[in-house]
Amino acid sequence: MKALPKLVVVIAAIAWFTAIVFGGGALLRYSATGGRSSPTPAAWPVTSKLPRDARTTMVMFAHPFCACTQASLAELDRLLTKTRGTATVVFLEPLNVDESWRDSRLIERARGMQGVTVVFDDAGHEASLFGAETSGHVVVYDAGGALRYSGGITQARGHEGWSAGQESLASILGGSASDSSKSPIYGCALTGSQEPEFADKGK
Amino acid sequence: MSSLSQDVDAVADGIVARADQRFTDLRNDNFRRIDRMFFWLLLGQWLFGILIAVTVSPRAWDGTEWHVHQHVYAAIFLGLGVAGLPMTLTWLYPGRPLTRHVAAASQVLFSALLIHLTGGRIETHFHVFGSLAFIAFYRDWRPLITASVIVAADHFLRGWFWPESVYGVASPEWWRFIEHAMWVVFIDAFLVLSCAFGVRDFRAMAEQTAQVEALAEHAIRGARPA
Numbered sequence: 145m146k147a148l149p150k151l152v153v154v155i156a157a158i159a160w161f162t163a164i165v166f167g168g169g170a171l172l173r174y175s176a177t178g179g180r181s182s183p184t185p186a187a188w189p190v191t192s193k194l195p196r197d198a199r200t201t202m203v204m205f206a207h208p209f210c211a212c213t214q215a216s217l218a219e220l221d222r223l224l225t226k227t228r229g230t231a232t233v234v235f236l237e238p239l240n241v242d243e244s245w246r247d248s249r250l251i252e253r254a255r256g257m258q259g260v261t262v263v264f265d266d267a268g269h270e271a272s273l274f275g276a277e278t279s280g281h282v283v284v285y286d287a288g289g290a291l292r293y294s295g296g297i298t299q300a301r302g303h304e305g306w307s308a309g310q311e312s313l314a315s316i317l318g319g320s321a322s323d324s325s326k327s328p329i330y331g332c333a334l335t336g337s338q339e340p341e342f343a344d345k346g347k
Numbered sequence: 348m349s350s351l352s353q354d355v356d357a358v359a360d361g362i363v364a365r366a367d368q369r370f371t372d373l374r375n376d377n378f379r380r381i382d383r384m385f386f387w388l389l390l391g392q393w394l395f396g397i398l399i400a401v402t403v404s405p406r407a408w409d410g411t412e413w414h415v416h417q418h419v420y421a422a423i424f425l426g427l428g429v430a431g432l433p434m435t436l437t438w439l440y441p442g443r444p445l446t447r448h449v450a451a452a453s454q455v456l457f458s459a460l461l462i463h464l465t466g467g468r469i470e471t472h473f474h475v476f477g478s479l480a481f482i483a484f485y486r487d488w489r490p491l492i493t494a495s496v497i498v499a500a501d502h503f504l505r506g507w508f509w510p511e512s513v514y515g516v517a518s519p520e521w522w523r524f525i526e527h528a529m530w531v532v533f534i535d536a537f538l539v540l541s542c543a544f545g546v547r548d549f550r551a552m553a554e555q556t557a558q559v560e561a562l563a564e565h566a567i568r569g570a571r572p573a
Contacts, residue, residue, distance in 0.1 A: 157449055160428070164456055167421075171425060175463070207408050209406065212407075302403075305511065307511060332407055332408040335409070
């Protein structure tokens, strides 16, 4: 094989490395971009039918097929194990979908978690009440119904590990913080960009 | 100087030159062999990355609509980008120093990609150390330095801009970068040593081969009828 000029090879290697760095940077930027959310009500919505705990009520809104939510569930599992708390995981069930929306791997996993109650959100009604638009959104309300936390509990899309949200949530559950906090939520959109917002939003 | 002494010097010089040649051949053969192994390793890692992406995160959802997850595109195209140049070089230009450096850089970049595709799993971080050990198969310490500098630069930059993705906390101590780098230096120290031992073994093998070849030639010449 005839050797290419050394300068050409070195330039190709530098161009290759630069392209990889920019490609990797774009991937990291995507991973670190949080999802949408509407303002979370400061008080527990009176029309909500979700179960409430006598002390602190923690709710996670989830999309049954969102790959990123695997990490959110893993972090929720760690949190519940650490604090011995309970949570309700609300899985989206849009209108006119088949049975698979009630039987995904994420639902199965959530059902197997200690302290977790799984409920299905018909047409995203509950999510719209709480302003949740991204899978993995966690809200916490105290016994009086006041909002204590609203946000995500993962450090990036689909990435397990420490996150600021999880730390503040652990503090709140441990009773050592009193203000409501907000952290980015990493996950799939609970409602599509082309379809109308949740069917009964605003009712 | 006597004729016998001149003959001995000539034979010794011949053995030294032959040993140098054998040493160079052994090292180049090894470089080419490891380059070939890197070709298949990089190909395997690329396919493995795609398999992980389509298994762990095949789709991203917007309500009831879905599209192919960014991780699948990253595994295919970024993975091909990471593997493409080194695979080309290891196939077309095996044994060249630049081929070794590009392969070493690619190998640790693959570590970063696989860590990302597996959701930052701590277990996948061990790929870095396996990669450094594989690079040491070259028995050349220089590509190890290339790979280690990239690992350190990745930690430094991500530690600066996105510390929780590397250290698991948002405000790590300033020396955490050094702590991580020191573990890479720790394994590098042993791998560089193993490279030096490997080169020494090549040298000893080359000298023995040269001596045996010279003796064999001498014996054949002595046995040949006048």
